Amino acid sequence: MKKLDHVDKQILQILQEDGRIPYTEIAHQLGVSEGTIRARITRLLQDGVFQFIIHPDPEKLGLHVQAIIGLTTRLGSQIKVAEELSKFSAVRFVGSFSGKHDLIIQACFHSNDELITFVNERLSQIEGIVSADVSLELKQYKDSFSFVQDDDVTLQ
Template sequence: MAKLDKKDLIILSHLQKNSKVSYSEIARLLNVSEGTVRTRINRMLKEGVFEFVIHTNPNKIGLDVQAIIGISTKLGKHEEIATELKTYSEVRFVGAFSGTHDIIIQAYFKNNEELMNFVNKKLANIDGIESEEVNVELKQYKDSFSYVP
């Protein structure tokens, strides 16, 4: 993968602010050709630097309960459990962590009943989970996918 330069980072910054900004507008702001912007964006897409996604507001589509769930696993079961957790539609994020929990997931539910069913039926049936800690979001202050200054 080619190293990102200042122009690449500026392009990313503009796309993060407004993903609908035109290549010609970015080119004008950078004082380069539209083809330069297109080439750089295509290269970054090909190299996996970023991807275009639709970030849906969970509350607007009826998912009113967000939970961060810390999971402790039996030794040797970590990968198997993470692989299974990835298949659940409720789960948005699965990550391995050091510290108190081996795996942390972020999941969304319509209501507390769905969350309880997820924990008591789905998680309870996964072999190798020793314990879990459920944290329900009470209020959100920031939700961002912007990593470019």
């Protein structure tokens, strides 16, 4: 996989704003032909650099309760637990971490009841979970994949 150049990053930046903007429009904005945009996007997709998706608003879908749950797992069962957790559609993020918790997950629910059910009836059934620290989301300030930057100016 070749390193991304400036044009690739510009394409990604434009698509971050609107994932359905026509190639002709991107081409116009960047001053190249549609074919170039098409060829590059095809390559980026093949290389797995990005995917076209949609970002639903959980609130608008009735998922009013969101939580981050820090888990401690029994030594040796972490991977299996992570895989089990990943199967739930309510769970949108699962990662293994250094620090206090072995696994940290992020999940969405319709109600507090559903969250409770998840913790008490689903998590408890998964072999290898020692403890679960639930943090309830009170307000979301940012949630985006817009971290493509022109040139490595991540910290501004």
